[in-house]
Amino acid sequence: MLKEKIKIEVIQKVLDNWRGFFLPYQMALHELESDFKIIDLEWKIQHGYSVIEHMKIRFKTLRSLVEKIQRKEIPLTQEAVRNEIRDILGVRIVTSFIDDVYMLKEHIEQREDIRMIRIKDYIQDPKMSGYKSLHLIVETQVFLSNEIIWVPAEIQIRTSAMDFWASTEHKLNYKYQGETVPEDAQKQLIELAKASSLMDKEMSNLRTKLLAN
Numbered sequence: 001m002l003k004e005k006i007k008i009e010v011i012q013k014v015l016d017n018w019r020g021f022f023l024p025y026q027m028a029l030h031e032l033e034s035d036f037k038i039i040d041l042e043w044k045i046q047h048g049y050s051v052i053e054h055m056k057i058r059f060k061t062l063r064s065l066v067e068k069i070q071r072k073e074i075p076l077t078q079e080a081v082r083n084e085i086r087d088i089l090g091v092r093i094v095t096s097f098i099d100d101v102y103m104l105k106e107h108i109e110q111r112e113d114i115r116m117i118r119i120k121d122y123i124q125d126p127k128m129s130g131y132k133s134l135h136l137i138v139e140t141q142v143f144l145s146n147e148i149i150w151v152p153a154e155i156q157i158r159t160s161a162m163d164f165w166a167s168t169e170h171k172l173n174y175k176y177q178g179e180t181v182p183e184d185a186q187k188q189l190i191e192l193a194k195a196s197s198l199m200d201k202e203m204s205n206l207r208t209k210l211l212a213n
């Protein structure tokens with residue numbers, strides 16, 4: 001017999017009573033925000049330009065969290081949710097050039113206050129939809145008055161072109177939530193993803209050429 005999924009309303013009710021559970025994520029948000037502002041400043045001093053075009057930090061919406069718990073059939077305990085859902089806190093960093101995406105990744109890997117848990121490289125290996133981005137699943141250090149804790153977060157790093165594609169595709173797909181997007185629209189989106197990759201490559205080539213002069 002098929003296991004019945006826990007109802008969305010039940011999950012929501014349980015999470016409503018977990019206020020303390022989300023506090024470390026709020027603390028980590030401030031840590032990560034100031035870490036990346038400092039990284040950007042250091043970069044500006046060393047390389048003469050700002051590596052981060054823009055940055056956005058977000059908490060997973062309750063709706064998205066509840067749906068993920070249900071979809072992945074995660075037990076309704078704080079330990080299971082903490083261990084299995086690593087993107088409750090998310091940072092999105094947008095760069096101008098593709099090389100900068102990987103230079104930022106290397107920089108993050110060298111930091112002692114952030115530990116890398118998993119790398120999902122959707123730039124080398126794009127999603128079926130055409131989605132490209134580098135996802136780093138990390139844990140960041142947070143200093144409490146009497147202990148140090150490690151809080152999970154997902155850092156998405158991508159170029160402006162990848163970001164434009166992803167946010168526009170997200171808006172276009174919103175209408176079809178839960179249903180399949182028409183095939184011709186999917187094909188067109190894949191073509192547009194290829195066009196935006198071409199733009200990234202050309203921009204990188206241009207930069208290399210100009211820096212060589």
Ligand code: 0O2
Pocket residue numbers: 060061064065086087090120127129130131135165166167169170
């Ligand atoms: P939200 O809360 O709306 O931001 P996993 O935990 O690894 O098993 P997960 O997290 O579903 O599974 O995997 P994935 O695909 O690595 O990361 C999901 C996030 O990547 C999404 O967040 C989007 O931000 C982004 N993403 C992945 N695929 C696409 C895509 O085809 N188009 C766009 N626009 N974005 C994509 P969520 O799930 O929407 O959560």
